[in-house]
Amino acid sequence: MRTLEKYVINGGAPLHGEVEISGAKNAAVAIIPAALLVDGVCRIENIPQISDTDMLLTILAELGAKVSFINRSTIEIDCSQARYQDAPYELMRKIRASYYLIGSMLGRFGSAKTTMPGGCNFGVRPIDQHIKGMTALGAEVDVRGGFVYADALGGRLHGARIYLDKVSVGATMNIMIAAVLASGRTIIENAAREPHIVDLANFLNSMGADVRGAGTDTIKVNGVDKLHGGTYTIIPDQIEAGTYMVAAAATGGEVLVKNVIPKHLECISAKLRETGTIVQEYEDSVLVKGASALRRVNIKTMPYPGFPTDMQPQMGALLCLARGTSVITEGIYDNRFKYVNELRKMGAEVQVDGRIAIIEGGHPLTGALVQACDLRAGAAMVIAGMVASGQTVVEDIHFIERGYENFVGKLQSLGADIEIVNFPEEPDGSEKILAIS
Numbered sequence: 001m002r003t004l005e006k007y008v009i010n011g012g013a014p015l016h017g018e019v020e021i022s023g024a025k026n027a028a029v030a031i032i033p034a035a036l037l038v039d040g041v042c043r044i045e046n047i048p049q050i051s052d053t054d055m056l057l058t059i060l061a062e063l064g065a066k067v068s069f070i071n072r073s074t075i076e077i078d079c080s081q082a083r084y085q086d087a088p089y090e091l092m093r094k095i096r097a098s099y100y101l102i103g104s105m106l107g108r109f110g111s112a113k114t115t116m117p118g119g120c121n122f123g124v125r126p127i128d129q130h131i132k133g134m135t136a137l138g139a140e141v142d143v144r145g146g147f148v149y150a151d152a153l154g155g156r157l158h159g160a161r162i163y164l165d166k167v168s169v170g171a172t173m174n175i176m177i178a179a180v181l182a183s184g185r186t187i188i189e190n191a192a193r194e195p196h197i198v199d200l201a202n203f204l205n206s207m208g209a210d211v212r213g214a215g216t217d218t219i220k221v222n223g224v225d226k227l228h229g230g231t232y233t234i235i236p237d238q239i240e241a242g243t244y245m246v247a248a249a250a251t252g253g254e255v256l257v258k259n260v261i262p263k264h265l266e267c268i269s270a271k272l273r274e275t276g277t278i279v280q281e282y283e284d285s286v287l288v289k290g291a292s293a294l295r296r297v298n299i300k301t302m303p304y305p306g307f308p309t310d311m312q313p314q315m316g317a318l319l320c321l322a323r324g325t326s327v328i329t330e331g332i333y334d335n336r337f338k339y340v341n342e343l344r345k346m347g348a349e350v351q352v353d354g355r356i357a358i359i360e361g362g363h364p365l366t367g368a369l370v371q372a373c374d375l376r377a378g379a380a381m382v383i384a385g386m387v388a389s390g391q392t393v394v395e396d397i398h399f400i401e402r403g404y405e406n407f408v409g410k411l412q413s414l415g416a417d418i419e420i421v422n423f424p425e426e427p428d429g430s431e432k433i434l435a436i437s
Ligand code: EPU
Pocket: 025, 026, 029, 096, 097, 120, 124, 125, 126, 127, 128, 129, 130, 131, 166, 167, 168, 169, 170, 171, 192, 309, 310, 332, 333, 334, 375, 376, 403
């Protein structure tokens, strides 16, 4: 009989202790495909062990890369024998970051064939700015039958000046990757400025690229003929850190979040302080102490250094506990409030109108059977489950495991009553519904 894994959470325990943050998912998922450009061995440290990175490493291996794990978080990738061939499209389809293979395959082979990217569903997520960038660099790009075909005219990309119509993390990084081995200079204007963009630039530069200005809205890439091997350490995950900070605040606990860059967390720390939560910054850690009563706040998500959309659902769960009306405005995606339906099952009072959610906080949450609609929505459900009375069961946890390394183990070490339980599937394929206390 098949089983389905779910999280079972008994709420009420405040989180206490220390938690170590892993490497940044959204840096790792760009750096792994970018390793295809390197003629030599890339040693990458602080790789998060999550399903998105596993899938990308499998895709690289299928393209002929030699991937070796040195230890839990350090890998060596040798792409010297990589060759242009069909990649495992079923895997590509599952992850958003497979779009970085367009840039890296174009840069390495002069041609790319990828699926249209998958990933979390927050409404329409076009890749027109990626295509605009590749086309400006001299590629002919065609989207048909669910695939993206790209070919560099003359076999090599050339530098270009590209103005992004939208501030896009993915398009900025993809164009950087493609431009590194192009002839001449590329200028990306209206570039995104997230910490993982700087991290990708630092990785590429440590392998011999010439990328300048990452972290500002104008990035210049002077093409080079070759990248060489080297060692690089990925930055800590801003969103994983923020999630534990919010979890500590929501449960009224006290948690030292370690191995972080506090500067990257400023937008999150500032909002938490507004709620009355105490946040103390140290050199590479932050201490979060929950308030006795949370205050309502308003939030608008924006590109970095604004408040990150990837922290919006977790803050949504927290604000259900703050007495009064909080307003969340989603500034990046059309449809990132699906999780609100799940919170309502727990007794939350939230109205959604398009990109705005109005939360009437202060109503007690009660345990329920809820879904992880996507990665961060799933994290929000776990936070809600940890403060709700009674038991919460979270389904579709594969979404959460795409982006949080050892989520359950880390929460357990902080005192949360959470475990992964295998629920049996009925012989007819339906799930057995277990009573939730
Ligand atoms: N957009 C376009 N055209 C494009 C690209 C983007 O219209 O060609 C729009 C998007 O629809 C969206 C906005 O521009 O409205 C910003 O999208 P962006 O390209 O910045 O997002 P992304 O590259 O698809 C990455 C992260 C997301 C994170 C966003 C914003 C990865 C693999 N994904 O997505 O991470 O929400 O940046 O910071 O890096 C997550 O980790 O939970 C996650 C969803």
